[in-house]
Amino acid sequence: MIITGSIAEVGKQVKEWKLNGLCVGLVPTMGYLHEGHASLIEKSVSLCDKTVASVFVNPTQFGPGEDLETYPRDFSHDCELLKSRGCDMVFHPDAAEMYPPDFATWVEVQSDMPKQLCGKTRPIHFRGVCTVVNKLFNIVTPDMAFFGQKDAQQLAIIRRMVRDLSMNVEIVGCPIVREKDGLARSSRNTYLNEQERAAAPVLFRSIQHGRELIKKGERDARRLIASMKELLEKEALARIDYVDAVDGETMLPVNILDTGVLVAMAVYIGKTRLIDNFTVDSSLLSGK
Ligand code: PAF
Secondary structure: OOEEOOHHHHHHHHHHHHOOOOEEEEEOOOOOOOOOHHHHHHHHHHHHEEEEEEEOOHHOOOOOOOOOOOOOOHHHHHHHHHHHHHOEEEEOOOHHHHHHOOOOOHHHHOOHHHHHHHHHOOOOHHHHHHHHHHHHHHHHOOOOOEHHHHHHHHHHHHHHHHOOOOOEEEEEOOOEEOOOOEEEOHHHHHOOOOOHHHHHOOHHHHHHHHHHHOOOOOOHHHHHHHHHHHHHHOOOOEEEEEEEEEEEOOEOOEEEEOEEEEEEEEEEOOOOEEEEEEEEEHHHHHOO
């Protein structure tokens, strides 16, 4: 497995692969990899000839007072996991390689999409994500790129960016990977102390509760959200940031629960902000 922090080296290697007719997959990450990331790597390895993972804690997607400095990092563990899952190249640049001191160009989806859900409390987050993902696409020129459905708003915004800017890359969304007790895998789970870790599956319980209500015939988004919030509020360590039902493509709020609606939440457990979601599909609506 090639490990490099150099944009030029990535370009040279990918060019050689492409001259040999090989298909290249990219898995963008911020490191501290877990089974959720591993599933993205495996998907890429299964669909592409070569897989590149980027490991870069992108400073421009963190707002003031967020966890940029404390974001967990363990590059040697990341490399072990990536190698064991068949990754061919790791791109691990430092911030100076990605952002020259006079960096001044941004990529932003300028609709209401990035202002909903997580965008309400993280106003510059998606501008930072779009900018770095755009740069990674330019550096790696992947045929396919893989993102987790846990970050559903991020995935929808990246799809929009790719469509609007006619980018030549196929975006592949991959299912949420969960712990045995339902907690969605996240690098930030490591912030939870023992008590908080025990409390954190309340997000999944609320998701399951919401799904059950829809199966039983609930179609009113406001009632569903109120009931999901009620369950969350029973957990003393949980503080709700939002629970919302939105159109899965536009991220705009909906009143009726129908196919393609995204039900998403962000909840603080102690000081750690966790996110989770599910999408309403025809099987849920038919009670299965
Ligand atoms: O989902 C993440 O880990 C990040 O937002 C991403 C896509 C790697 C961009 O920094």
